[in-house]
Amino acid sequence: MNEDFAFLLPVVMGLFGAAFLIVARFGIRSSAYWGAGILSAALGFVVPLSIPALPVKPVAMTAEALFFAAFFLYGQALLVHFGRSTLFWQRLSLALLAYVVIAYVVIVAENLQLELFVSDLTCVILLATAVAAVRHRARRPIDKLLFWVMVFVCAENLLRVIVFLFLASPITMDQFAGSDYSFVMQITATVGAMVMAMTALAVMTVNVVERHRNDADSDSLTGLLNRRGFDRAAAGLLAGEAQDVALILFDIDHFKRINDDYGHAVGDEVIRSIAEVAAAVLPGGSILARFGGEEFVALLPNHTAARALDVAGRMQAAIRKKNWRNLGLEGGVTASFGIDALGRGDHSIYESIGRADGAMYEAKRTGRDRIVSAGGTTSPAAHPHLRIIRKQ
The missing domain is CATH 3.30.70.270 (Reverse transcriptase/Diguanylate cyclase domain)
Structure with a gap:
């Protein structure tokens, strides 16, 4: 069952990512960020499965880079959707700094617990900073739903950090793939990713419909109503x-x-x-x-x-x-x-x-x-x- 989940998640996320990139062709800028972020997360899950012959450390570093990219892009999609142009360089700097820390933990310290703690906490911060920046901008019901879903994704990842830090038994990097924590992470990540992707895709679809309706109702010369x-x-x-x-x-x-x-x-x-x-x-x-x-x-x-x-x-x-x-x-x-x-x-x-x-x-x-x-x-x-x- 663990292997089924391991393969199912990247496949489903890949389909959602492709759907977002299709929607982006209609001129919805944030959709491209959603699509790229979801595809990055899908690759992050599939890397350990597709190249098992490689040493654990390069695989771990590749997966971490993809997960950081995913959460950075999720936050960027949220900021673009709500018309905020701030925090790009701050969030990017945080991701790069955290990746340097992860490199030390994986390559030098070889401490899986610390790696997962830093990784999940960084992902939470990358997304939470964007969520906090748009908290007063959600006015449509569909936008409010998206905001609270992103709050849920942050909370789910933060809860996993706390559980793993205080309750999980110590494991090594070689034992991680078959561990109970890995299985629970796949289940919770599947739920969070699917809820987020479906909500964001619904928002993008509404945006496309509204844009076409606005184009039909507007005068192209003045921008006034026709x-x-x-x-x-x-x-x-x-x-x-x-x-x-x-x-x-x-x-x-x-x-x-x-x-x-x-x-x-x-x-x-x-x-x-x-x-x-x-x-x-x-x-x-x-x-x-x-x-x-x-x-x-x-x-x-x-x-x-x-x-x-x-x-x-x-x-x-x-x-x-x-x-x-x-x-x-x-x-x-x-x-x-x-x-x-x-x-x-x-x-x-x-x-x-x-x-x-x-x-x-x-x-x-x-x-x-x-x-x-x-x-x-x-x-x-x-x-x-x-x-x-x-x-x-």
């Missing part, structure tokens, strides 16, 4: 507890002239800049989307039409003040705004969008660079709308 993403976000907002919801629809004035006179590359930069200005002005919790072409829509929870009119005014002023000459525009850029508040009798948000659209086109009809509310309130331009000067 119409599909807006529909999803609006449905979630309207299903919540927001009392008043207002809507701002706005469109870049004379955008066709910008494309015709300065080229589509400049036009794209104008659209990006308008998106940045609008996002900076909108209050927290708002939903902003590019609805197509040069048209944008913003949904403001807990805002009346009057408050939305004030937000649109600040947005209009920010667009006017922006230095558009940086993009090569000799004139300026303005936008026309339509405001509406969602009514209780509306069957769809698109009824409100339709009213805001009518108000926006009234703003364009009466001179552009204006804000018109579907309720009849109008904010005139503070000055005649800026003219786009064509290049000669």
Whole structure:
């Protein structure tokens, strides 16, 4: 049974490692670290089995190097997943220092108990430092599960260190492969590795799904929501507890002239800049989307039409003040705004969008660079709308 476990663990871990490397091809960076770490651990278990003819000491040193690499990579995968870029060199230095100590213990002292103690304790520290660094970053339920699974892996390895140090009978390096401790280590390592690998793989799969969904819901030019993403976000907002919801629809004035006179590359930069200005002005919790072409829509929870009119005014002023000459525009850029508040009798948000659209086109009809509310309130331009000067 001992031999069955000895061969089973690296095979199963190898399959998980390969799965992670496949997921990494979808652009999930942390998945490559998980895959490399799991494969390193699998090789660490298989080395003593595949080359039994070699002396014990070189085999032990090779296995230790692979286990250190595995736990270093597990921790790195965790840090990358949660967006932490710290501790790389500190953890690497610890692994190298511990490996020097292991080399002395194995080659000079020939003390198996001390070797296993230093080895397991180093693995715990390599992983625990990463776990501690991300303890406040797990917000999604799946991320919280991953965090606590990694805590379990640390605890399982630490418990094994304590048990072996205080309860296990002394054994030599030659006796280790067939010892009860080796068998227990394989069982506990199998449980810990499988739980960790399955949880991490579930997290990576969720990340891939969310990334593809975000790509489908996002506008590639501005990074804002597209119409599909807006529909999803609006449905979630309207299903919540927001009392008043207002809507701002706005469109870049004379955008066709910008494309015709300065080229589509400049036009794209104008659209990006308008998106940045609008996002900076909108209050927290708002939903902003590019609805197509040069048209944008913003949904403001807990805002009346009057408050939305004030937000649109600040947005209009920010667009006017922006230095558009940086993009090569000799004139300026303005936008026309339509405001509406969602009514209780509306069957769809698109009824409100339709009213805001009518108000926006009234703003364009009466001179552009204006804000018109579907309720009849109008904010005139503070000055005649800026003219786009064509290049000669």
